[in-house]
Amino acid sequence: xxxxxxxxxxxxxxxxxxxxxxxxxxxxxxxxxxxxxxxxxxxxxxxxxxxxxxxxxxxxxxxxxxxxxxxxxxxxxxxxxxxxxxxxxxxxxxxxxxxxxxxxxxxxxxxxxxxxxxxxxxxxxxxxxxxxxxxxxxxxxxxxxxxxxxxxxxxxxxxxxxxxxxxxxxxxxxxxxxxxxxxxxxxxxxxxxxxxxxxxxxxxxxxxxxxxxxxxxxxxxxxxxxxxxxxxxxxxxxxxxxxxxxxxxxxxxxxxxxxxxxxxxxxxxxxxxxxxxxxxxxxxxxxxxxxxxxxxxxxxxxxxxxxxxxxxxxxxxxxxxxxxxxxxxxxxxxxxxxxxxxxxxxxxxxxxxxxxxx
Numbered sequence: 001x002x003x004x005x006x007x008x009x010x011x012x013x014x015x016x017x018x019x020x021x022x023x024x025x026x027x028x029x030x031x032x033x034x035x036x037x038x039x040x041x042x043x044x045x046x047x048x049x050x051x052x053x054x055x056x057x058x059x060x061x062x063x064x065x066x067x068x069x070x071x072x073x074x075x076x077x078x079x080x081x082x083x084x085x086x087x088x089x090x091x092x093x094x095x096x097x098x099x100x101x102x103x104x105x106x107x108x109x110x111x112x113x114x115x116x117x118x119x120x121x122x123x124x125x126x127x128x129x130x131x132x133x134x135x136x137x138x139x140x141x142x143x144x145x146x147x148x149x150x151x152x153x154x155x156x157x158x159x160x161x162x163x164x165x166x167x168x169x170x171x172x173x174x175x176x177x178x179x180x181x182x183x184x185x186x187x188x189x190x191x192x193x194x195x196x197x198x199x200x201x202x203x204x205x206x207x208x209x210x211x212x213x214x215x216x217x218x219x220x221x222x223x224x225x226x227x228x229x230x231x232x233x234x235x236x237x238x239x240x241x242x243x244x245x246x247x248x249x250x251x252x253x254x255x256x257x258x259x260x261x262x263x264x265x266x267x268x269x270x271x272x273x274x275x276x277x278x279x280x281x282x283x284x285x286x287x288x289x290x291x292x293x294x295x296x297x298x299x300x301x302x303x304x305x306x307x308x309x310x311x312x313x314x315x316x317x318x319x320x321x322x323x324x325x326x327x328x329x330x331x332x333x334x335x336x337x338x339x340x341x342x343x344x345x346x347x348x349x350x351x352x353x354x355x356x357x358x
Contacts (some may be wrong), residue, residue, distance in 0.1 A: 229263030
């Protein structure tokens with residue numbers, strides 16, 4: 001009887017397992033691979049890297065406020081140096097341009113042409129073939145079976161000392177967050193105009209969609225500090241935390257003009273850059289009800305004056321109270337002295353008695 005009972009239980013378990021849908025029995029790794037293949041077939045640009053290394057959420061299209069600015073990063077500055085070093089690959093450590101170049105040559109990310117207007121355009125018509133880039137900038141390569149291979153020593157990473165980035169500062173009404181997000185990135189080759197030397201001129205290479213690049217940057221470690229060499233972060237963390245330092249050279253405006261088009265002098269350029277930075281910071285301050293620096297100084301001055309007046313009043317009140325106490329004590333002492341002086345010198349009071357008239 002016991003044996004029959006055990007057999008029935010085993011048969012029931014087998015029936016339940018066979019009845020479970022096949023999709024629910026797919027392992028996590030298989031699910032990731034299936035999703036990656038599906039995305040690759042649809043051309044969405046999302047691959048396994050984006051599934052295994054999630055990054056910051058994409059900016060919604062219907063935000064209530066947004067300001068797009070373009071910045072130029074100079075990699076010779078300490079704040080931006082983590083993107084430049086090591087210039088030559090050292091083992092598994094490479095700089096940002098070498099990493100992006102390798103991803104582009106292996107078709108993991110797509111590069112887009114840099115148009116004369118300087119604006120990014122991620123449409124299919126602007127896709128930049130690898131062969132076109134290699135020929136234009138005379139980068140040595142080897143071709144095998146239709147694939148191009150470039151040795152790390154031939155990658156012009158030492159000449160890429162600047163970047164253009166586009167960042168969007170926006171207010172997300174759903175989460176009430178005021179955020180800054182990088183949306184596009186462009187490496188700039190600093191090279192002379194001819195082979196005989198001459199002036200070094202910036203040559204923007206291509207635009208890259210940051211959302212497509214971010215999952216790969218989450219795998220690229222960079223040094224975060226000059227003082228603590230054990231302090232590391234990923235390149236995506238570096239951009240997400242806005243650790244870079246760059247000057248604004250263009251904004252999205254009604255006229256579609258860069259700052260250089262209407263700022264004719266260096267002082268005018270600096271003034272306009274500070275003005276744009278202040279407009280963004282003022283909006284954030286007013287959003288949360290914070291006071292401007294001038295208002296903060298004025299309020300602090302008023303508070304100090306009020307506290308000084310209150311302190312003066314407290315001192316005056318304390319002084320007046322002390323005087324009253326001293327006056328009362330003085331009056332008590334005088335009264336006591338008066339009573340003492342009216343008593344006889346013998347120390348006993350004289351008693352006078354009148355005779356009663358008969």
